[in-house]
Amino acid sequence: xxxxxxxxxxxxxxxxxxxxxxxxxxxxxxxxxxxxxxxxxxxxxxxxxxxxxxxxxxxxxxxxxxxxxxxxxxxxxxxxxxxxxxxxxxxxxxxxxxxxxxxxxxxxxxxxxxxxxxxxxxxxxxxxxxxxxxxxxxxxxxxxxxxxxxxxxxxxxxxxxxxxxxxxxxxxxxxxxxxxxxxxxxxxxxxxxxxxxxxxxxxxxxxxxxxxxxxxxxxxxxxxxxxxxxxxxxxxxxxxxxxxxxxxxxxxxxxxxxxxxxxxxxxxxxxxxxxxxxxxxxxxxxxxxxxxxxxxxxxxxx
Amino acid sequence: xxxxxxxxxxxxxxxxxxxxxxxxxxxxxxxxxxxxxxxxxxxxxxxxxxxxxxxxxxxxxxxxxxxxxxxxxxxxxxxxxxxxxxxxxxxxxxxxxxxxxxxxxxxxxxxxxxxxxxxxxxxxxxxxxxxxxxxxxxxxxxxxxxxxxxxxxxxxxxxxxxxxxxxxxxxxxxxxxxxxxxxxxxxxxxxxxxxxxxxxxxxxxxxxxxxxxxxxxxxxxxxxxxxxxxxxxxxxxxxxxxxxx
Numbered sequence: 001x002x003x004x005x006x007x008x009x010x011x012x013x014x015x016x017x018x019x020x021x022x023x024x025x026x027x028x029x030x031x032x033x034x035x036x037x038x039x040x041x042x043x044x045x046x047x048x049x050x051x052x053x054x055x056x057x058x059x060x061x062x063x064x065x066x067x068x069x070x071x072x073x074x075x076x077x078x079x080x081x082x083x084x085x086x087x088x089x090x091x092x093x094x095x096x097x098x099x100x101x102x103x104x105x106x107x108x109x110x111x112x113x114x115x116x117x118x119x120x121x122x123x124x125x126x127x128x129x130x131x132x133x134x135x136x137x138x139x140x141x142x143x144x145x146x147x148x149x150x151x152x153x154x155x156x157x158x159x160x161x162x163x164x165x166x167x168x169x170x171x172x173x174x175x176x177x178x179x180x181x182x183x184x185x186x187x188x189x190x191x192x193x194x195x196x197x198x199x200x201x202x203x204x205x206x207x208x209x210x211x212x213x214x215x216x217x218x219x220x221x222x223x224x225x226x227x228x229x230x231x232x233x234x235x236x237x238x239x240x241x242x243x244x245x246x247x248x249x250x251x252x253x254x255x256x257x258x259x260x261x262x263x264x265x266x267x268x269x270x271x272x273x274x275x276x277x278x279x280x281x282x283x284x285x286x287x288x289x290x291x292x293x294x295x296x297x298x299x300x301x302x
Numbered sequence: 303x304x305x306x307x308x309x310x311x312x313x314x315x316x317x318x319x320x321x322x323x324x325x326x327x328x329x330x331x332x333x334x335x336x337x338x339x340x341x342x343x344x345x346x347x348x349x350x351x352x353x354x355x356x357x358x359x360x361x362x363x364x365x366x367x368x369x370x371x372x373x374x375x376x377x378x379x380x381x382x383x384x385x386x387x388x389x390x391x392x393x394x395x396x397x398x399x400x401x402x403x404x405x406x407x408x409x410x411x412x413x414x415x416x417x418x419x420x421x422x423x424x425x426x427x428x429x430x431x432x433x434x435x436x437x438x439x440x441x442x443x444x445x446x447x448x449x450x451x452x453x454x455x456x457x458x459x460x461x462x463x464x465x466x467x468x469x470x471x472x473x474x475x476x477x478x479x480x481x482x483x484x485x486x487x488x489x490x491x492x493x494x495x496x497x498x499x500x501x502x503x504x505x506x507x508x509x510x511x512x513x514x515x516x517x518x519x520x521x522x523x524x525x526x527x528x529x530x531x532x533x534x535x536x537x538x539x540x541x542x543x544x545x546x547x
Contacts, residue, residue, distance in 0.1 A: 035468030038468075160385070164339055250476065252499075
């Protein structure tokens with residue numbers, strides 16, 4: 001459904017995208033995972049025909065993003081990171097406006113947006129500017145879907161949204177996938193990567209890895225251990241002081257470490273930590289998370 | 303000693319009770335996580351604590367000053383940093399520091415020393431004359447935090463300070479928070495990252511304008527028989543009737 005080959009884009013001095021190539025299958029939820037400034041929005045804007053790449057090609061459903069921008073615009077839905085609906089129009093007016101732009105009606109595609117729109121329909125006479133963050137997001141998603149697009153582009157739909165609303169949004173995306181819509185979604189939240197079919201880890205305009213979330217975890221070259229003790233901040237500095245501890249990062253209520261296992265065994269490490277006065281030391285092997293993988297890849301770049 | 307003391311704090315907008323009778327205290331040097339779903343009332347509560355909004359009823363002191371009667375003094379004794387860092391992109395690093403030192407009332411004579419110390423502690427000496435717009439996001443964030451405590455306030459309010467930055471920068475930022483707390487600056491922080499809730503000494507969770515839970519992360523997990531703060535949050539926030547979703 002989406003095919004990107006060798007796309008580059010530079011803004012004056014900044015190389016926003018460097019030789020980006022990947023493809024997305026029909027009905028896939030594909031995630032672009034990376035922090036602000038990684039190039040996610042630039043790529044979205046190229047794919048939705050809003051800006052031109054410096055080099056490289058991209059096709060959607062066989063249409064070229066430069067030559068065939070008209071059919072592309074008729075067939076994609078784009079929800080930008082910033083709320084960009086008409087604040088002075090009501091929920092219903094916004095939706096009808098977008099339906100008219102795409103030569104359709106609310107009634108025609110009601111089925112597709114029902115699950116999402118029904119949650120805000122009771123407030124349909126409220127102005128968009130007066131809605132809370134979660135309601136705005138549901139309206140924006142409804143507007144992006146009103147013409148039953150082939151591909152839905154969602155640029156950071158969950159940024160600034162609380163964890164429960166984030167889970168709801170992902171459930172909605174699953175529902176859209178089951179109706180055959182292809183979804184390209186970006187997020188800075190690494191835990192959301194697990195909810196995509198495939199992901200690209202992107203940093204500073206470069207794709208570091210593309211695979212299924214599970215595939216990326218399996219490719220992680222090292223064993224990861226979770227370390228805990230009574231005094232966590234001292235544990236962090238003590239662990240970092242060991243040369244054979246290759247990396248040590250805080251992860252919620254434990255520290256994740258990787259070790260040079262030629263030099264050091266976990267039993268030895270636990271022993272020396274206890275000698276240093278740490279109490280209730282536990283170090284267990286765990287499965288790495290996407291965030292471990294992301295940091296592993298970026299550490300390597302330095 | 304408590305740096306924040308709040309009793310029965312309430313804010314009503316028309317027929318809507320945004321903050322509903324909340325009471326809590328935050329101790330000096332504590333890292334206090336202030337969590338809640340979108341629309342639960344966090345921002346309204348925080349605006350009252352910063353002296354930007356008058357409570358409808360109830361009372362509170364921040365850094366020893368009454369938030370209703372003495373809100374101007376409250377503003378002088380706190381630091382504030384939001385997700386949209388209030389740095390001036392077209393000013394250099396040291397100019398931003400100079401500006402905020404002036405705004406926060408650092409005595410004129412001390413400003414050059416304060417700036418030099420801050421540049422050194424951030425490791426920014428070589429970036430002194432760099433325009434802020436040219437800094438990477440993670441650096442801007444560090445700078446924004448540093449200027450928010452340039453006047454050595456008793457407490458700093460951080461409103462979703464880590465949104466959008468990469469995982470490594472997010473962690474470095476928390477190390478900066480720990481350092482501030484070790485210097486006895488109280489940290490009051492909101493976040494949507496549940497792993498960050500684990501880094502707080504104590505966490506409160508707001509649901510529909512009320513504080514539904516307040517304890518250490520370990521005790522909250524016990525209380526709600528949950529394995530992670532994410533589970534605790536989900537269990538509580540799913541009960542919400544109002545608001546955002």
